[in-house]
Amino acid sequence: MTATTTAQRERILLSTPDVGPLEERAVADAVRSGWVAPLGPFVDAFEERVAERCGRRHAVALSSGTAALHLALLEVGAGPGSVVVVPTLTFAATANAAVYTGAEPVFVDCDAGSGNLDPELLEQALATLRRNGERVAAVVPVDLLGRCADYERLLPVCERYGVPVVSDAAESLGARRGSRPAGAHGLAAAVSFNGNKIMTTSGGGMLLTDDAALAQRARYLSTQARQPAVHYEHTEVGYNYRLSNVLAALGLAQLSRLDEMIARRRRLRERYAALVDAVPGVRVFQRAGDDADNCWLTAVLVDPAEAGWSAEDLRAALDADDIESRPLWKPMHQQPVFAGARSFLDGTSDRLFATGLTLPSGSALTDDQVDAVEGSLRGFLGRHR
Ligand SMILES: *Cc1c(COP(=O)(O)O)cnc(C)c1O
Numbered sequence: 001m002t003a004t005t006t007a008q009r010e011r012i013l014l015s016t017p018d019v020g021p022l023e024e025r026a027v028a029d030a031v032r033s034g035w036v037a038p039l040g041p042f043v044d045a046f047e048e049r050v051a052e053r054c055g056r057r058h059a060v061a062l063s064s065g066t067a068a069l070h071l072a073l074l075e076v077g078a079g080p081g082s083v084v085v086v087p088t089l090t091f092a093a094t095a096n097a098a099v100y101t102g103a104e105p106v107f108v109d110c111d112a113g114s115g116n117l118d119p120e121l122l123e124q125a126l127a128t129l130r131r132n133g134e135r136v137a138a139v140v141p142v143d144l145l146g147r148c149a150d151y152e153r154l155l156p157v158c159e160r161y162g163v164p165v166v167s168d169a170a171e172s173l174g175a176r177r178g179s180r181p182a183g184a185h186g187l188a189a190a191v192s193f194n195g196n197k198i199m200t201t202s203g204g205g206m207l208l209t210d211d212a213a214l215a216q217r218a219r220y221l222s223t224q225a226r227q228p229a230v231h232y233e234h235t236e237v238g239y240n241y242r243l244s245n246v247l248a249a250l251g252l253a254q255l256s257r258l259d260e261m262i263a264r265r266r267r268l269r270e271r272y273a274a275l276v277d278a279v280p281g282v283r284v285f286q287r288a289g290d291d292a293d294n295c296w297l298t299a300v301l302v303d304p305a306e307a308g309w310s311a312e313d314l315r316a317a318l319d320a321d322d323i324e325s326r327p328l329w330k331p332m333h334q335q336p337v338f339a340g341a342r343s344f345l346d347g348t349s350d351r352l353f354a355t356g357l358t359l360p361s362g363s364a365l366t367d368d369q370v371d372a373v374e375g376s377l378r379g380f381l382g383r384h385r
């Protein structure tokens with residue numbers, strides 16, 4: 001046997017960082033420049049480029065997308081005694097950011113086709129909260145798996161109730177909704193450059209807004225709320241949330257490859273669709289109208305009654321072939337940490353969680369790895385016909 005046939009194949013993961021020589025050079029350049037701090041020319045340039053890409057006037061580079069959400073929520077006055085409306089189908093960071101401010105997260109269910117915040121349920125939630133005389137500090141729509149939320153319908157609802165929108169665009173950088181890019185919706189938006197996202201700075205995020213005062217205050221709060229005095233004067237409590245100049249250099253390199261990385265993820269989705277489209281009871285999630293999405297993660301939805309097998313059966317089969325797949329985000333209203341939280345539900349997120357499975361979607365997957373996933377999936381489908 002040759003070395004290649006006996007070599008252990010590495011486990012194939014859902015979404016790993018797609019970095020190479022360009023990123024390596026960028027990081028080395030930043031280190032050599034001497035700006036190894038949470039400020040510097042790469043931070044400024046990165047903010048400018050992301051603002052431009054997202055159609056925003058201002059961008060503040062931060063240590064994470066969660067930090068961006070936290071600061072945006074503080075800016076709109078979220079705090080003890082207020083409520084922040086969050087979709088239940090999201091990553092915990094969206095709800096956690098609300099809790100950091102002292103506000104109470106209230107969860108709202110999603111639309112079945114996109115998995116994004118349902119405008120009608122949102123309206124019901126806001127009407128109920130208003131009747132109760134509660135102060136709603138913000139609504140935080142999430143662009144699930146890289147599909148922008150339905151802002152054309154969500155924004156007018158929020159406007160009618162006088163509630164500001166903070167868009168959680170952590171998963172959707174590079175996507176569009178109508179003529180507007182992800183990150184351009186609402187009073188402010190948060191993007192993420194975590195290691196598993198469409199592009200990465202290993203860890204990082206950005207707050208985007210057209211409001212100069214909001215951006216300036218976020219910048220101030222993110223640097224320990226330091227007053228402009230040589231002796232470090234502080235009149236309020238701040239945070240250490242700025243992004244390192246070294247990581248901003250990495251981000252600039254990644255941003256120059258964003259479109260290429262999106263195209264690769266889209267091709268992967270198309271291959272999955274070609275495999276499952278003819279399988280009864282199985283379809284690719286968010287497939288309708290996905291040309292404006294960034295295809296961050298591709299998931300399939302499995303109706304076990306029709307397919308004769310479940311998403312969990314497929315997950316176990318892929319796992320046996322050393323291929324990672326995962327259910328969609330477990331809804332927040334099902335999470336022990338948010339037990340007892342108020343929710344406006346219609347069963348959609350529960351159903352998506354029970355039937356959805358995210359497949360390896362990373363742009364760094366090699367052709368061999370993609371072939372291996374496809375082979376495993378094809379084998380499973382063949383055995384379950
Ligand atoms: C990743 C993610 C975040 C948090 O971003 P970090 O940079 O990891 O802090 C927030 N919301 C959603 C929906 C995410 O997927």
